[in-house]
Amino acid sequence: MRNRIAGAVALVLVAVGGCGADVPDGLAQKVAADCPGLVEPEPLAVVTQGFVVSQISSEAGQACKVWINDGREVLLVSLIAHASEQEAVQRTAGLCDDMALDEPDKSCAAAVSGNETYALHGVAGRWEARITVYEILVGDDAKDAVHQMLEDLRKSEKTKS
Incomplete structure (x- = not known):
């Protein structure tokens, strides 16, 4: 079952990457200036579609926060370094509902209530990624x-070290 889900996610990722989102004017520049290597403008444009991104900030180069024009913080991307992959x-799997990462994707979606929150935990080399x-x-x-x-x-170059 997990392999089917991972395959479906991979197919969707190809579709999302291939179709490209309309990136609002100025968003790519905000991302490049404030969160280089942490967030790309295309998927951010999809997540924030229908809203105006008012602020993007990076924290110590390992986290990125995004706010929309009404003041709501809507996205947090963070990286946590570990000694090894x-x-x-192991640490990322501990965040998953069943204490295991989906293979081969090495990620899991965390249980959240409602449809106004979505959390994805994954591994990027020796880094734990939380989105x-x-x-x-x-x-x-x-x-x-x-995803x-x-x-x-x-x-990203951020996760190559």
Whole structure:
């Protein structure tokens, strides 16, 4: 069952990456200036579709927060370094409902109530990645975009060390 789900997620990620989102004017520049290597503009545009991103800030280069124009913080992307990939896998699995990461994706969606929060935990090399969307409606497109954010983190220079 997990392999089928992972396969479906991979297919959706290809579709999300291939279709490209309309990135609002200025968003790519905000992302590049404030959260380089943590968030790409295309999946962020999908998550925040229908809203204006008013602020993006980075914390110590290992976390990125995004706010929309009404003052709500809607996205947190964070990286936590571990000594090894094995340790990152063990620690990240501890955040999962069944204490295990989905294979081969090495991620899990955390249980949340309602459809205004979505949390994805995953491994990117020796890094534990946590991506949470909250305070806005999280549909399937936004969930797919969050998975794309995890894939982007895995390719980022930030997680190569």
